[in-house]
Amino acid sequence: MRVLIAGCGYVGTELGLRLGAEGHEVWGLRRDPSVLPEPIRPLAADLLDPHLAERLPEVDQVVYAAAANVSSAEGYRAIYVRGVENLLAALTRSAGTGIERFLFVSSTAVYGDSGGDWVDERTPPAPENFRGSEVLDGEHTTLESPIPATVLRLGGIYGPGRTRLIEMVRQGRARCPGEGPIWSNRIHRDDAAGALQHLLTLPALEPVYLGVDDHPTPLCEVYRGVAEMVGAPEPTVDPGLGRDRSNKRCSNRLLRESGFTFAYPSFREGYRALLATEAGEGEAGERQDR
Numbered sequence: 698m699r700v701l702i703a704g705c706g707y708v709g710t711e712l713g714l715r716l717g718a719e720g721h722e723v724w725g726l727r728r729d730p731s732v733l734p735e736p737i738r739p740l741a742a743d744l745l746d747p748h749l750a751e752r753l754p755e756v757d758q759v760v761y762a763a764a765a766n767v768s769s770a771e772g773y774r775a776i777y778v779r780g781v782e783n784l785l786a787a788l789t790r791s792a793g794t795g796i797e798r799f800l801f802v803s804s805t806a807v808y809g810d811s812g813g814d815w816v817d818e819r820t821p822p823a824p825e826n827f828r829g830s831e832v833l834d835g836e837h838t839t840l841e842s843p844i845p846a847t848v849l850r851l852g853g854i855y856g857p858g859r860t861r862l863i864e865m866v867r868q869g870r871a872r873c874p875g876e877g878p879i880w881s882n883r884i885h886r887d888d889a890a891g892a893l894q895h896l897l898t899l900p901a902l903e904p905v906y907l908g909v910d911d912h913p914t915p916l917c918e919v920y921r922g923v924a925e926m927v928g929a930p931e932p933t934v935d936p937g938l939g940r941d942r943s944n945k946r947c948s949n950r951l952l953r954e955s956g957f958t959f960a961y962p963s964f965r966e967g968y969r970a971l972l973a974t975e976a977g978e979g980e981a982g983e984r985q986d987r
């Protein structure tokens with residue numbers, strides 16, 4: 698395969714490394730690709746560049762995994778709508794006929810509040826803010842293009858280097874929502890990359906998949922579980938918290954039924970692995986200090 702990863706960041710780099718290890722040719726497109734490891738081929742480009750077509754390599758698969766670095770409606774629109782429109786137009790002009798599939802990385806933010814009920818790919822999206830509505834517009838743009846496209850809606854991504862929750866719990870800043878349960882839906886970075894890798898190789902795809910682990914978990918249970926793992930005091934409950942959070946349980950059934958298995962089926966396996974790596978790095982550091 699020849700794969701272009703557009704917006705090759707946290708998830709994209711892990712995907713690129715996996716594909717590269719399998720012998721595929723991978724290009725990582727971003728404005729500053731100097732940080733990309735081999736064998737990902739760096740491609741310095743801005744997704745909003747009107748001359749993007751001239752920069753694109755010949756590929757047969759594309760993964761759009763760019764993320765807005767400005768948290769505003771305009772920032773989101775730029776990346777999730779105008780960036781994807783620009784790339785699709787550029788691909789159509791340069792190599793569009795050869796593109797076998799285009800994967801658009803979306804978000805479970807496209808769903809609104811379901812009062813804690815289950816949602817899946819058949820549930821009509823009902824975004825509650827620009828984070829959901831702009832990404833949903835990007836989904837429509839992608840699915841309406843002549844290039845065969847599929848959307849993967851990811852839950853909250855965590856993994857190496859993205860350990861904010863662990864730090865919050867350690868520092869006693871994690872507070873349980875008073876009205877509960879408020880469900881959280883997450884996915885480890887390696888499973889997000891693994892799911893994209895899996896979708897690139899399936900013979901036939903559905904238009905939309907949900908990418909979350911096997912166990913939506915009440916936020917408070919995640920905080921308490923991590924507190925136990927790190928030996929921190931049990932998080933306290935804040936009665937005012939949670940009222941404004943959209944509350945839903947996302948089902949990964951379609952993705953699992955397509956043959957994908959999770960390395961980290963719940964936050965427990967994922968955070969335990971992160972903490973084990975951290976402990977290993979700490980020990981290595983101590984050995985070096987001696």
Ligand SMILES: NC(=O)c1ccc[n+]([C@@H]2O[C@H](COP(=O)([O-])OP(=O)(O)OC[C@H]3O[C@@H](n4cnc5c(N)ncnc54)[C@H](OP(=O)(O)O)[C@@H]3O)[C@@H](O)[C@H]2O)c1
Nearest residue numbers: 704706707708727728729743744763764802804851853854
């Ligand atoms: N984080 C979450 O919890 C979460 C949850 C659900 C869905 N998602 C989605 O998952 C996907 C991957 O997330 P991630 O955390 O891997 O993203 P990320 O690392 O934050 O960002 C991906 C890359 O996009 C590139 N980028 C931004 N603007 C660009 C532009 N104008 N032109 C070219 N490249 C640009 C950035 O590189 P440069 O700055 O070098 O250009 C960055 O490396 C995104 O679509 C995100 O919306 C994330």
